[in-house]
Amino acid sequence: MSSKITECELEQRLLAVAEERRHGFLQTLQQLDAALATALQQLPADEWPDYSPLSAWPQLQPQLNALKQVDAALCQWRLGLYGLCSDCEAELTPEQLLQDPCRQRCDPCEQKHNKAQHVSWQL
Ligand SMILES: [Zn+2]
Numbered sequence: 001m002s003s004k005i006t007e008c009e010l011e012q013r014l015l016a017v018a019e020e021r022r023h024g025f026l027q028t029l030q031q032l033d034a035a036l037a038t039a040l041q042q043l044p045a046d047e048w049p050d051y052s053p054l055s056a057w058p059q060l061q062p063q064l065n066a067l068k069q070v071d072a073a074l075c076q077w078r079l080g081l082y083g084l085c086s087d088c089e090a091e092l093t094p095e096q097l098l099q100d101p102c103r104q105r106c107d108p109c110e111q112k113h114n115k116a117q118h119v120s121w122q123l
Contacts (some may be wrong), residue, residue, distance in 0.1 A: 005094035014077060014101040019068045022048070025063045032057055046071045069102040085109050 022045050029037040034051055043051060049064045049071065076082040083092045087109040096103055105113055 005098055010083070010094060010097050010101070011077065013098055014070075014073055014082075017101045018045075018074060021063070021066050021070050025060070025067060028060065028063060029054075029057075032060075046074070066102075069104070071103045072104070087113070 024082055025048070026037055026041065029040065033056075038053060039053075040048055045067075048054070049068045054060055054064065068113040073082065076084070083094075083097055084090070085092060086104045086105065090106045090109075092103060
């Protein structure tokens, strides 16, 4: 890699985004159901998206999806697969990852993916 962005910086950024999203999620939940927020804090953060009482709050879905993305990225990091496109396994650039640490696809695959989603919405 010819870039000046180091792996260490990328890891810091990924962990910061994970922390930020989890914190934001807890704050939102606290306003909806403080007891549930307290219960959730007893669980490891990577189990939050699967915690079934949360399904009582459909408005939390977008934030839960964001947490899942973060968990997936952290998992890839541990496996040494971080920064690979999930469709074609091309290496994402450090610049792309710094901008969006949870990015899963390279540009061409992202475009294909968005197009596919767009088509299914029209059906
Ligand atoms: Zn790709």
